[in-house]
């Protein structure tokens with residue numbers, strides 16, 4: 001079984017479990033989940049209204065036929 005999960009956030013979430021901040025990935029691209037590794041920088045110039053997948057560091061536009 002497989003599934004597609006859509007992430008719309010472009011920036012991480014800061015949490016402070018102790019004295020230091022930890023940045024949690026909300027873009028879905030980090031290879032060090034659940035922590036941000038800076039990969040969200042690739043998403044910052046994504047045009048609104050379009051959808052993309054990322055593969056081997058490359059952005060590929062996805063055609064969406066059914067948005068339900």
Ligand code: FES
Pocket residue numbers: 010011012013024025026027028029030035036037038039040041
């Ligand atoms: S928020 Fe996903 S890598 Fe930073």
